Amino acid sequence: MQKYGGTSVADISKITNVAERVIKTVEKGNDIVVVVSAMAGETDKLIRLANEASGGRPTVREYDALISSGEQVTSSLLSIVLNSKGYDTVSFLGHQIRIITDNNHASARILKIESAKLKKELNKKRIVIVAGFQGVTEKNSITTLGRGGSDTSAVAIAAALKADYCEIFTDVDGVYTTDPNVYHKARKLKKISYDEMLGLAGAGAKVLHQRSVELAKIYEVPLYVRSSFNDDEGTLVTKEDKDMEKEFVSGVTYDKDQAKVTVIHVPDRPGVASKLFTPLSDKNIVVDMIIQNASVEGYTDLTFTVSKKDIREVQSILSAVEKELGAEKIDFDQNISKVSIVGVGMKSHSGVASQMFDTLAREGINILMISTSEIKISCAIQEKYTELAVRVLHDAFGLEIGN
């Protein structure tokens, strides 16, 4: 199983490179299914057209029919290139396989894959090429899986076919200890666990579509993240193992798309959180970190973060419930970011959190909020300190050297 992203199929010469890589894999005696994204820029172009056609509010069923056409172009072109080199192929769209999804247009979830047709073609020793990012509902309307969804197509098909592994070819050559653009000492990881990868993705690193990692974890599909422009080994995303636990921390990541909302001096009684968060979730606004201070004289403060793009809508929703909540006032701060350290090793090592806080304090970086999970610790800080925080944490946990 191989998946190629948009920059890997951006033009015919790049598609030809992909074809050669596919051929190399076939010549080693492997059966192969290849999933492709749309040409770089094409999906954005189609989205622009949809917005232009509708003043920014395209109907979702038609939107999906529109933007799924980008993958149709690349899957057939790759097939044509392979045919012209003498290889037998067959390309499939989501509805031809069929990849059945729910009705949740524009971010549909795959429910099942009718893999019999794929198996039949593989048995004929054909190279199977699949348009990523798309499926169909039971009633045969076209759906798409959300940005990055081709990763998920690839993993889901790999799972359905019980493929040995799934290679995700992209424009970066693997998963790094942190963003190399922020710190030149960033190191490529040889191996990372599914949970760590999920932790990194949730914390802002966008190498893989989140859902694809979740599926890979459930079905235990080993993922290789590799560059389509060189032969580097890339990073293996796989089950947790002993090696991984030796490291306290595997990576440092950051997310600048955070805004902080503080509801001040609100009566601390049952139902307050629900009154606050239900109207937000009704509008599909994702709340990330949530902190509630200890109650003082029956009053408390509630702080949470949302995506910067949602802040306007949050303001208007909260001004409507402010009175009902009995809050003194509501503060908004858009100049924040979130810095996180991720690692399965921290489960069995105490002191990782305090080392993180110390490191930040030593640089005079004030921690505004903290949230922790088994394998991740996140701190909200002032946005201007983001890069500094990443670098000092990377140094503090010795990520440059690694194992």
Next chain:
Amino acid sequence: MQKYGGTSVADISKITNVAERVIKTVEKGNDIVVVVSAMAGETDKLIRLANEASGGRPTVREYDALISSGEQVTSSLLSIVLNSKGYDTVSFLGHQIRIITDNNHASARILKIESAKLKKELNKKRIVIVAGFQGVTEKNSITTLGRGGSDTSAVAIAAALKADYCEIFTDVDGVYTTDPNVYHKARKLKKISYDEMLGLAGAGAKVLHQRSVELAKIYEVPLYVRSSFNDDEGTLVTKEDKDMEKEFVSGVTYDKDQAKVTVIHVPDRPGVASKLFTPLSDKNIVVDMIIQNASVEGYTDLTFTVSKKDIREVQSILSAVEKELGAEKIDFDQNISKVSIVGVGMKSHSGVASQMFDTLAREGINILMISTSEIKISCAIQEKYTELAVRVLHDAFGLEIGN
């Protein structure tokens, strides 16, 4: 039933114009199905990609999957525009309806249309939008119907739904007595018969896809050829009637894509024609006019025309069979064209042919070949005389005035 060509949906502003025309039709209380082509230039762009990907020889199944994506874009965009104006729509691709075709990729023929789904949506008072040019085989591979195939999609659906009529919106505002670019006195026809339209199309005028007219004739679907850029009445293509027979000639047309092949001094015995034409038809080379001179002393000359683009291949095929034919030599002439007059009236009027020959002779235009059918007379002439011939014939048959 309405169909809009590529120039009518070339960008969002043009698609919005189409939407307004559709709305006008709906507001008059009509149920409507709209078939759209790809944006002008898009299909050509996709074909270029396919050729670039394969050194000019794309595999046909993949080629069809590729180029059918153009209509997917416009059908969903038109739907999005109509939705944003508050109209309920549903768009369908060939495989969703389903429009079943034969396996003849790139120029498939429609075998049947499962119209139940369309009827159901029309009963819900939805505007139904269909991607033209495409269908699927019984096994669900995508096919396309050949250049201009969206006309055929529209007529086939109109026939399946027993629509009152089918409007073909294009960048010309109707069918003319001749090409207005060649003769400014060309007059728009109010009405023309299916057979005349077929005669014009076969003789080089490319207003409608030939197969669409054949289908319209079989199922008696009235066609209106109209401009999407104005409200002119256009031309009605319909069954022959008394009015039409009053005119000797309805139009003059020409085709410069002709090359002449003459096989000289070949023994006149059974099987010669077959030896000559079978290898050509095996290679899908269409032979247009064919003339065999009267035999002199057991020898004859055979002359025929083919498309200019095929002349190289014809040369190589014939050089292989030349000896076997026993021909003295084979001549090729690419500097010819075909001028035709078309009209159902000529069935009942003698003298039309001789008037044509006289008219050409008076201008010193030598006739190289003649072929006739019930409603059409065609003459091959030297290419340089094409425009002159069109003008003098247009004058000679009084087409400027009409009925």
